[in-house]
Amino acid sequence: MQLKLGTTLMLEPTYTDRVEKFRCKIVEQDNTILYIDYPVNTVTNKTAFLVDGSQFRASYTAEDKVSYAFNTEVLGRKLGNIPTIMLSCPPAEEFVKIQRREFVRVNTPVDIAIEYNNKFYQYVTDDISAGGVAIHLNKDLPFMEDESVNLTIALPFINGEIRYVKTSAKLIRIIEKDRVRLASLQFMETDDLDKQYIVRFCFERQLSNRRKMEAN
Structure with a gap:
């Protein structure tokens, strides 16, 4: 699934006893790998450290104003002019459209x-x-x-x-x-x-x- 560079992702930990959300942007994509900038905690506004192998539910809003979600995993880091974190990107059929009403039933x-x-x-x-x-x-x-x-x-x-x-x-x-x-x-x-x-x-x-x- 090809995502537009600069798209804002919201990351929510999948397996945790804490309620957290992190905001980041897609910097680069290479087939099944997304490269994001270092995410920021939406409450504290502090940069978050994501451990390799940790799993998240990522969501974003496309240009047509439709929101989607998918499961992703931290694969590692890439050093460069802009340090990035590598996330797995599933195939298109693994993306789920988020219904506009408040609760998905x-x-x-x-x-x-x-x-x-x-x-x-x-x-x-x-x-x-x-x-x-x-x-x-x-x-x-x-x-x-x-x-x-x-x-x-x-x-x-x-x-x-x-x-x-x-x-x-x-x-x-x-x-x-x-x-x-x-x-x-x-x-x-x-x-x-x-x-x-x-x-x-x-x-x-x-x-x-x-x-x-x-x-x-």
Whole structure:
């Protein structure tokens, strides 16, 4: 995938317990390698040191105002008039268009535990985003619309790790979809780190779903 020189990239660490973003620009490209200037932490405005082998989710906005994201890895450094960091650049089919709405929603089954009145109820999601979930109603809900509940969501990642996200939510509505009853829940209080896990999970699943469609 050929990217325009001077394009600004936003880098978010893939495997970390910290919420960080780094801003950099593409200085050069050689087929599958991107050369970027030294990235700057968007909060501290300090130059960041990226360790070889560390992995990131990179995003950028193209000239047509459409935003894209892709997975990348630090490959090393190149000395020259402008010292640069080398990042891997995947093929075009590995780039995912970022939807303009705030939260990207993906259809995928995920185990979720709902706590209400000190009791736990197990469900499976129909879809998930950083803003909420829709769950399959294999049994009636013990709570009503606008009531607050606590959720524990198990997010299985491609590398084998499982992250447990805890957040509060409220029931928005119950809907019928293809003769299946679903409950739509909106997240109420999700900390930044857990939200980052959900965004990363949705990105991985979106990319995985695309690969499956292309394989068929």
